[in-house]
Amino acid sequence: MADIRLIDRLVQGETGDVVLIGYPEDEGVRRNGGRPGARQGPGRFRHWLHRYGTADNPEEEADLFDITLTDAGDIAGASLEEAHHNLGGKVACVLARGGVPFVVGGGNDQSYPNASALLGRGGEGPVGVVNVDAHLDVRPRVDGKAHSGSPFRLLLEDERFQGENFIEFAAQGSQVSREHAEFVRGKKGRILWLSELRREGSADGVFRNCLGDLAWRCPAIFVSFDLDALASFEAPGVSCPGVVGLSAQEATSIAYYAGAHPQVALFDLSEYNPVIEEERTGRLAVALFYSFCMGVAHRLRHRSGEGA
Numbered sequence: 117m118a119d120i121r122l123i124d125r126l127v128q129g130e131t132g133d134v135v136l137i138g139y140p141e142d143e144g145v146r147r148n149g150g151r152p153g154a155r156q157g158p159g160r161f162r163h164w165l166h167r168y169g170t171a172d173n174p175e176e177e178a179d180l181f182d183i184t185l186t187d188a189g190d191i192a193g194a195s196l197e198e199a200h201h202n203l204g205g206k207v208a209c210v211l212a213r214g215g216v217p218f219v220v221g222g223g224n225d226q227s228y229p230n231a232s233a234l235l236g237r238g239g240e241g242p243v244g245v246v247n248v249d250a251h252l253d254v255r256p257r258v259d260g261k262a263h264s265g266s267p268f269r270l271l272l273e274d275e276r277f278q279g280e281n282f283i284e285f286a287a288q289g290s291q292v293s294r295e296h297a298e299f300v301r302g303k304k305g306r307i308l309w310l311s312e313l314r315r316e317g318s319a320d321g322v323f324r325n326c327l328g329d330l331a332w333r334c335p336a337i338f339v340s341f342d343l344d345a346l347a348s349f350e351a352p353g354v355s356c357p358g359v360v361g362l363s364a365q366e367a368t369s370i371a372y373y374a375g376a377h378p379q380v381a382l383f384d385l386s387e388y389n390p391v392i393e394e395e396r397t398g399r400l401a402v403a404l405f406y407s408f409c410m411g412v413a414h415r416l417r418h419r420s421g422e423g424a
């Protein structure tokens with residue numbers, strides 16, 4: 117079994133424990149003034165997926181043999197609005213079938229349609245959201261249209277969502293306006309600056325505590341991960357790179373904790389831009405998927421009572 121890899125466990129379909137969905141759109145990045153190219157993210161992600169990760173990981177004492185991993189393909193749409201509609205529909209469908217969607221972008225604008233699909237399930241209590249991102253992404257719409265800088269404003273203005281269940285994780289004050297920070301706080305959202313995480317020790321440890329805090333009142337949690345939360349030497353291929361940021365090791369650990377938490381119902385990964393840099397960032401994006409899947413394998417084994 118030594119040579120069985122992550123890719124060997126992935127089959128086409130919409131029903132599975134983890135369901136990969138591609139969102140090949142960067143019109144939202146363009147509308148936000150960023151560098152286009154993220155529409156090629158899902159395609160290059162799948163390329164690097166073929167080269168990464170053993171299905172049986174002896175370091176983690178974890179394997180992928182007991183979970184079902186499926187690839188539901190890419191979202192299409194004649195306009196960004198249509199792509200958002202189709203994305204929300206696909207995520208809702210996967211959730212209804214009991215799977216955990218892992219959506220690979222594409223621009224960060226995907227996060228509102230994704231959150232909206234989870235909120236639309238209804239009847240299951242409040243939804244918690246953690247946005248791992250150097251930015252707050254609470255800019256107003258441009259000409260009435262959503263873009264890659266607006267998803268969490270749309271979320272915080274959605275009456276189905278309660279702002280106290282929102283955490284901005286690893287934001288950087290040098291990349292955020294005071295007005296936007298005040299907007300988040302005015303909606304009762306919490307901002308955990310990168311510098312605060314550094315003072316508290318490991319960022320992944322703080323992330324785990326955040327999930328624990330949200331889990332008390334939110335039966336379902338959405339973790340949204342923008343690759344620009346990492347320092348640019350770790351993830352250069354993003355629309356808007358930052359000088360400082362999370363390390364790749366912290367990021368993979370965060371993805372693992374998200375996968376392992378029984379209440380994390382949805383994960384999205386945004387802003388992989390292979391036009392700017394392909395291999396290092398592509399391998400990192402796949403490493404996050406791999407770590408998330410390992411976490412889900414841990415979660416399901418624990419749930420089925422076979423020990424963890």
Ligand code: MN
Nearest residue numbers: 224249253342
């Ligand atoms: Mn972002």
